[in-house]
Amino acid sequence: MPKILIVGGGYAGFYTAWKLEKHLRRGEAEVVMVDPLPYMTYLPFLPEVAAGSIEPRHAVVSHRRHLKRTKLVTAKVTKIDHANKTATITPEGGEPWEYQYDQIVVTAGSVSRTFPIPGIADNAIGMKSIEEAVAVRDTLIGNFEKAAALSKDNPLRKRLLTTVVVGGGFAGIETFAELRSLANSLLEKFPEITFDETHFHLIEAMGRIMPEVSLETSEWVLKDLAKRGAHVHLDTQVTSAVDGRVEVSTGEAYETDLIIWTAGVMANPIVVNGGDLPKEARGRISAQADLRVVDADGNVVEGAWTAGDVAAVPDLTGGGVGGMCVPNAQHAVRQAKRLAKNLVAVIRGEAPVDYVHKNLGAVAGLGLYNGAFQSGKIALKGFVAWVAHRGYHGLAMPSWERKWRVIWGWVHNFFLGRDTVQLGTTQTPRVFFETYASRPKPKVEEQPAPAAAEPAAVAAK
Structure with missing residues (x-):
């Protein structure tokens, strides 16, 4: 064969x-x-995973479950x-x-794709894997929990409540909007934190966002984000991110514990x-x-x-x-x-056929009940676009088993609300066990016996 x-x-x-x-x-x-x-990741769902709207395991497809006759290595x-x-x-x-x-x-x-900007490799995180999306979710929620326990004049509090996203393409805008939506929902559970204390900044080097949609639609997205307290900085580049201090070409700087890189x-x-x-x-x-x-x-x-x-x-x-x-x-x-x-x-000795596919359009989720859709000159915004976004991606998810898990999760969240439990300690699962585990006592080294007195010294006495 x-x-x-x-x-x-x-x-x-x-x-x-x-x-x-x-x-x-x-x-x-x-x-x-x-x-x-051992799985395929459905990347368009990563922003919703980061926002707690989709269970992480539902956004991946197991190779071994769905590939029956393929040898997997x-x-x-x-x-x-x-x-x-x-x-x-x-x-x-x-x-x-x-x-x-x-x-x-x-x-x-x-x-x-990153650039040799000081601090990015050490402090930023991407949005290309399910693990990154989970880490972003846990970090944002964990930061709220830490900030709520600090006094308002503590400088660490502002750092914890600041999020920076780099890149204004679809991935960046969806991540940015979903996290702003998550933060808004968290405010209901953290009365110690006010809306004005939360800071969200998106840095984009070009003069516009979302080049896949019309300029009119992209400008609507900018206005919508501004209404929700999210700041988009156009024609701006990140110059440094050393120790979590994001410095940009306009001279501004933002202290943050969460830098998300989506710039290409x-x-x-x-x-x-x-x-x-x-x-x-x-x-x-x-x-x-x-x-x-x-x-x-x-x-x-x-x-x-x-x-x-x-x-x-x-x-x-x-x-x-x-x-x-x-x-x-x-x-x-x-x-x-x-x-x-x-x-x-x-x-089989037959001729292959060329791949031809005209782009059907672009659809983006911008947080719960909000989205943007563009197909040719047709543009939808708000709730209708959000329904189109979920409908398209719900159907595009491979296998009915995965479709059902995702859609059923959406139904659950509609009635029960999004799941905002963070499990950041799963990154270091043995810490709790190690803290209380008994260890062997160190061996006590035997002291050498005192040397016998010299005969001459004894006589002298």
Whole structure:
């Protein structure tokens, strides 16, 4: 059987494997998917996870539960030698080993793209994983709990009640708005804290936010955020974040314990730079419209495929930035579905079909009962857009099992309110046990016996 290796189990990788199971006949090919995580994360739900509106486990999809015929390897692909069709697989705590394949699908996704700004690497957190979203939620709620116990003239109180988000794209605005919404709901439970004491700042280097929507819609979002006490600073750059002191190009500074970085993504550098597959100027693997990898001259690299954020795929509708599909979930899912069909077609000696998908629009959640939607010239705002946001993403969540968990959680929250219990101590689970655990007493070293008196000294006495 031909061996198909899928590198990465995010959107594109998971959907490719899922659809290959549907299209391949039994025994037609062996499919192996390698990813260091045992689940796919539904990234559009991360802001709602951070705001306590979605249970974290409901925003991820288990590989082993939903991929029945795919061999799953929880490890990293650290090297791709496509010239010899060999990949080096490195499990955590184990020795690297090599896997020989016939077809490779690189869907390693993206990571946060940062800049060498002092303090960012040490003090900021991203919004690209479920773990980061949970940590943000726990930190914000935990900061409220700490601040409530401090006097109002304590400088630490202001620091704890200040949140800074860097980046005004969809991820940044949704995170910013959801956290402001969470903070507003927390005020009802913390009478010791007033609304004026909470400070939310979003730093955006460009002159506008949310470039995916019209200027009119983005300006409405700015006004809506301002009404809720959230401050957006346009044409502003972060110059330093040392020790949690965020300094910006306008000369202002904000002391904070929570800095969230959402200012862009880049293709997974470990996979892209750890192999011999061709890449383009922005560091993504080069592909043609049928999702096969191509070299600098446009020649197909036989046996190599790519999709999702790690891939530079031509946007045949003409709507992409620089002629390429933008790195979002909408393209990743649809590319994966087309890739799976094309890969099966090639195995069977048939011709692949180009990927063509016109962007359906953009929808954003801006906190409970508030959102923004843009499709062409059609724009919705407020409650109707929020319903559209939840409806779209609720249906887009893969598998009915996951859909039901998410939607049922929303129903629960409607009647019971969002869950605002923070479990930050799960980051250090053994501290409580270690604090009270009995330890062996240190051994008492035996003192040497006193030396016998010298005969001469005794005689002298």
